Amino acid sequence: MTTRSFGSGIRRREDPRLITGKAPYTDDIKLPGMVHAAILRSPHAHANIKSIDTSAAASQPGVVAVYTGADTDGVLAGMPCAWLIPGSDLKTPEHPAIAKDRVRYVGDAVAVVVAGTRYEAEDALEHIEVEYETLGVVINPKAAAQPGAAQLHDDVENNIAFTWAVAGGDADAAFAAADVTVSDTITLPRLIANPMEPRSAVASYMAAMGELTLWSTSQNPHIARFLTSVVTGVPEHKIRVIAPEVGGGFGSKIPYYPDEAITAFCAMKLGVPVKWTETRSENYLATTQGRDHVEEVEMAATSDGTITGLRTTVYAGMGAYLSTAAPGVPTILHGLMYSGAYNIPNISGTIYGVFNNGTPVDAYRGAGRPEATTLIERLVDLTAAALDMDPAEFRRKNLIPKFENGHDVATGIIYDSGDYELTLNTCLANADYEGLRAAQAAARAEGRLVGIGMATWVEICGLGPSQVAGAVGFQGGLWESAIVRFHPTGKVNVMVGSSPHGQGEETTFAQIVSEELGVPVEDVEIIHGDTDNTPMGWGTYGSRTTVVSGGAIAFASRKIKEKSKELAAHLLEAAVEDIEYDDGRFFVRGSDDQAKTIQDIALMANVAWSMPEGMEPGLEASAFYDPPNFTYPFGTHLAVVEVNAETGHIDLQNYWAVDDCGVQINPMIVEGQVHGGVVQGVGPALWEGVVYDDNGQPLTGTMQDYALPRADLLPDINVASTTTPSPHHPLGLKGVGEAGTIAATPTVYNAVMDALRPLGVNRVDMPLTPEKVWRAINDAKNGG
Amino acid sequence: MSVPVEITINGRVFSGEVEPRQLLVHFIRENAGLTGTKVGCDTSQCGTCTVQLDGAIAKSCTVLAVQASGSTVNTIEGLSDGVDLHPLQEAFWNKHGLQCGFCTPGMIMASEELLRNNPSPSREEIRHALEGNICRCTGYQNIVSAVEEAAGAMGGS
Numbered sequence: 001m002t003t004r005s006f007g008s009g010i011r012r013r014e015d016p017r018l019i020t021g022k023a024p025y026t027d028d029i030k031l032p033g034m035v036h037a038a039i040l041r042s043p044h045a046h047a048n049i050k051s052i053d054t055s056a057a058a059s060q061p062g063v064v065a066v067y068t069g070a071d072t073d074g075v076l077a078g079m080p081c082a083w084l085i086p087g088s089d090l091k092t093p094e095h096p097a098i099a100k101d102r103v104r105y106v107g108d109a110v111a112v113v114v115a116g117t118r119y120e121a122e123d124a125l126e127h128i129e130v131e132y133e134t135l136g137v138v139i140n141p142k143a144a145a146q147p148g149a150a151q152l153h154d155d156v157e158n159n160i161a162f163t164w165a166v167a168g169g170d171a172d173a174a175f176a177a178a179d180v181t182v183s184d185t186i187t188l189p190r191l192i193a194n195p196m197e198p199r200s201a202v203a204s205y206m207a208a209m210g211e212l213t214l215w216s217t218s219q220n221p222h223i224a225r226f227l228t229s230v231v232t233g234v235p236e237h238k239i240r241v242i243a244p245e246v247g248g249g250f251g252s253k254i255p256y257y258p259d260e261a262i263t264a265f266c267a268m269k270l271g272v273p274v275k276w277t278e279t280r281s282e283n284y285l286a287t288t289q290g291r292d293h294v295e296e297v298e299m300a301a302t303s304d305g306t307i308t309g310l311r312t313t314v315y316a317g318m319g320a321y322l323s324t325a326a327p328g329v330p331t332i333l334h335g336l337m338y339s340g341a342y343n344i345p346n347i348s349g350t351i352y353g354v355f356n357n358g359t360p361v362d363a364y365r366g367a368g369r370p371e372a373t374t375l376i377e378r379l380v381d382l383t384a385a386a387l388d389m390d391p392a393e394f395r396r397k398n399l400i401p402k403f404e405n406g407h408d409v410a411t412g413i414i415y416d417s418g419d420y421e422l423t424l425n426t427c428l429a430n431a432d433y434e435g436l437r438a439a440q441a442a443a444r445a446e447g448r449l450v451g452i453g454m455a456t457w458v459e460i461c462g463l464g465p466s467q468v469a470g471a472v473g474f475q476g477g478l479w480e481s482a483i484v485r486f487h488p489t490g491k492v493n494v495m496v497g498s499s500p501h502g503q504g505e506e507t508t509f510a511q512i513v514s515e516e517l518g519v520p521v522e523d524v525e526i527i528h529g530d531t532d533n534t535p536m537g538w539g540t541y542g543s544r545t546t547v548v549s550g551g552a553i554a555f556a557s558r559k560i561k562e563k564s565k566e567l568a569a570h571l572l573e574a575a576v577e578d579i580e581y582d583d584g585r586f587f588v589r590g591s592d593d594q595a596k597t598i599q600d601i602a603l604m605a606n607v608a609w610s611m612p613e614g615m616e617p618g619l620e621a622s623a624f625y626d627p628p629n630f631t632y633p634f635g636t637h638l639a640v641v642e643v644n645a646e647t648g649h650i651d652l653q654n655y656w657a658v659d660d661c662g663v664q665i666n667p668m669i670v671e672g673q674v675h676g677g678v679v680q681g682v683g684p685a686l687w688e689g690v691v692y693d694d695n696g697q698p699l700t701g702t703m704q705d706y707a708l709p710r711a712d713l714l715p716d717i718n719v720a721s722t723t724t725p726s727p728h729h730p731l732g733l734k735g736v737g738e739a740g741t742i743a744a745t746p747t748v749y750n751a752v753m754d755a756l757r758p759l760g761v762n763r764v765d766m767p768l769t770p771e772k773v774w775r776a777i778n779d780a781k782n783g784g
Numbered sequence: 785m786s787v788p789v790e791i792t793i794n795g796r797v798f799s800g801e802v803e804p805r806q807l808l809v810h811f812i813r814e815n816a817g818l819t820g821t822k823v824g825c826d827t828s829q830c831g832t833c834t835v836q837l838d839g840a841i842a843k844s845c846t847v848l849a850v851q852a853s854g855s856t857v858n859t860i861e862g863l864s865d866g867v868d869l870h871p872l873q874e875a876f877w878n879k880h881g882l883q884c885g886f887c888t889p890g891m892i893m894a895s896e897e898l899l900r901n902n903p904s905p906s907r908e909e910i911r912h913a914l915e916g917n918i919c920r921c922t923g924y925q926n927i928v929s930a931v932e933e934a935a936g937a938m939g940g941s
């Protein structure tokens with residue numbers, strides 16, 4: 001008998017090594033003879049490289065080698081873009097790992113020094129002489145797309161990497177017939193993901209065998225192996241990628257980076273192991289960023305409060321080059337979600353992916369969906385205001401009614417299941433919405449600026465059917481696989497291809513096996529993160545790991561159950577049809593004492609002394625799970641803020657979240673994901689955003705200048721949930737990793753705008769820093 | 785030029801020749817091989833390098849190894865043998881006070897000092913005490929709950 005744990009918040013199995021400081025992260029790895037690389041980065045946002053002189057650097061103490069882009073000619077292929085969205089005239093200009101004749105953002109790699117210590121390598125960087133000829137710079141994504149703007153790539157006219165459109169119904173007709181239309185321009189700031197662990201890589205090459213081992217802070221080691229092979233030319237089966245403990249990623253550790261290719265290149269050239277670890281300031285230049293949208297958006301409605309149409313024109317900054325998954329983020333993961341949680345019959349959107357002289361932009365927690373949810377939820381509030389309706393009531397009127405198995409939206413996708421109104425009602429009840437509005441009215445009467453904001457959201461995740469991945473240009477599959485292996489003692493190893501890095505799947509996966517096969521959770525160990533001892537998998541991002549790998553584990557476990565039943569029948573000398581299973585025991589129907597435990601079966605299968613005719617020895621199964629559809633988690637969040645009219649300072653006072661991620665394996669972990677996600681979503685509403693000056697120099701280049709959420713700035717978050725299983729998933733899971741981040745930005749933004757509404761202010765660019773808010777208040781007071 | 789240093793870390797004496805500019809955090813990680821202490825930034829903002837230096841918390845990226853010579857340093861590895869956990873470690877585990885774990889050693893070391901100085905802190909006080917330690921995963925809430933629980937377990941309330 002096991003103690004059933006599926007559905008309960010048991011504490012995490014991975015924690016003991018983390019709370020004692022014993023878990024090795026990439027930068028903790030030390031190999032014999034290892035040397036250290038440091039990368040020289042462009043100080044200019046756009047310049048031609050006239051010449052590079054590395055001779056002085058090469059003679060500095062401890063220096064082993066200095067390489068420039070020229071040294072990589074014919075050795076390293078260009079950095080691949082792996083999401084080639086169709087129907088968009090996508091341009092993928094060359095992106096060399098080390099820039100050769102031109103740099104396009106502050107942080108572009110220009111040369112690498114390898115030395116005995118990191119201090120020596122960094123010292124020597126200062127002795128590399130580079131002559132630059134600076135070129136025109138463009139930062140704002142809309143400005144970059146205009147004729148006459150500085151051009152980043154000679155063959156990309158107006159810097160437009162792609163133009164992608166989404167349409168359903170007849171939006172123009174809906175706007176022509178509307179009683180009310182509202183419009184807005186929303187700026188989603190460029191964001192830095194900021195996993196607390198900076199990126200790092202250690203490469204070791206054994207020339208005699210042609211084998212490359214790469215330790216990497218990757219969210220997806222199998223993709224890293226695939227792309228390392230593409231870029232270095234080392235065959236895939238000769239490459240081993242290990243993602244040891246990884247200290248958060250939030251999307252920024254999905255891409256395959258120049259730095260990893262450079263580290264591998266150095267190790268292959270020198271025949272000794274090479275380590276490269278970025279500094280935090282380097283992370284702010286060279287690690288992919290998120291968002292960077294300028295969104296021109298409008299909504300149409302009828303006077304009875306029915307939304308009839310949505311139109312958008314979006315300029316999505318791509319940075320200087322197309323990073324690994326970049327084109328898919330503002331298109332597939334964004335435009336297809338334009339219906340949100342509502343019935344919006346007529347939708348049209350045009351998205352321009354635009355090169356600008358900044359760090360490349362790629363997936364960051366939520367990836368495309370926060371940008372969609374923010375524009376929808378802002379328009380919903382503006383439309384409700386235009387109709388003089390309460391925003392909660394307006395939402396309720398337009399929400400898609402409860403559905404259990406499939407709902408088509410105008411963008412052409414099919415949501416799996418939803419009960420949006422339930423989360424809205426639950427959230428309003430938890431927050432005592434009427435009480436809050438009454439308190440707000442009282443506060444307003446005293447002249448205080450109190451605001452209430454909400455968002456009702458739905459996201460696409462659990463990525464996803466591989467056939468759809470192919471159809472939308474993703475250069476890979478999106479299935480996952482798992483091997484469940486029973487040892488003779490009944491203990492279990494599970495090998496998975498995905499690679500959790502903080503999300504707790506060593507625990508939730510063990511809970512799945514425990515639930516399916518009745519073994520204690522402690523008897524299950526999950527192995528991940530090493531391409532040499534795990535099956536293929538496409539990685540951990542997009543709230544997909546628990547869903548997709550979890551499906552594979554469930555199916556592998558069920559295969560084991562079937563085999564165990566047959567073996568039990570054989571050992572008990574009964575017919576298979578007469579064997580029943582309950583909680584780790586196989587017994588003959590009607591005679592409960594005639595039984596074999598799963599542990600008995602594991603032993604007998606492993607020794608294989610007596611197997612049924614034709615049955616293979618061992619108790620192990622693998623399964624590949626390719627989801628039949630995406631999953632669509634949803635929820636409602638609500639926040640209360642007070643704005644200080646004198647200082648523009650915003651006090652986030654209360655926050656309620658009601659999320660539905662389908663069936664929950666471990667509610668404690670789900671809550672933790674919501675807490676962390678919400679705080680990451682509050683960040684860009686109030687504090688976070690990259691600022692470049694006109695020359696493309698980042699003014700937010702260190703943690704001192706980029707304002708991250710800190711413990712003392714936040715209230716406790718009130719978390720609740722509802723459970724609407726996904727109809728197509730074997731365990732009913734939907735995923736929760738990005739939920740909070742998607743919901744929180746519009747929730748808090750709407751709350752602040754609600755606070756400022758009596759002054760007639762209805763737009764301020766995010767992040768809502770005190771200075772911007774103060775200016776908006778003052779302009780409004782002065783009749784501006 | 786190298787200078788000799790001798791630092792007692794978790795009760796063990798580590799001596800070596802270091803460059804005068806070498807940071808204490810690098811001495812702890814490289815010379816003593818204690819990699820539980822992390823480097824999360826280069827502007828003394830993040831707190832992942834937090835250790836206790838002669839009993840008071842310090843960001844070990846802001847101290848030179850030579851400055852710490854003759855001092856006593858405690859790191860996460862010194863808090864317990866890994867079998868009998870410190871109440872703070874136990875509480876971080878119970879309350880899901882960590883996700884990726886990268887901020888955790890620094891968080892626990894900072895919390896340990898807080899509880900020595902204030903055995904029964906309010907949630908507000910815990911949040912203030914930890915404002916120098918950034919966590920990007922947890923949203924802080926469960927860290928605050930963990931410190932609260934540890935305070936109770938250690939005799940505060």
Ligand code: FES
Binds near residue numbers: 823825827831846
């Ligand atoms: S490493 Fe960030 S404060 Fe020391």
Ligand code: FES
Binds near residue numbers: 247884
């Ligand atoms: S647990 Fe990941 S940074 Fe705190």
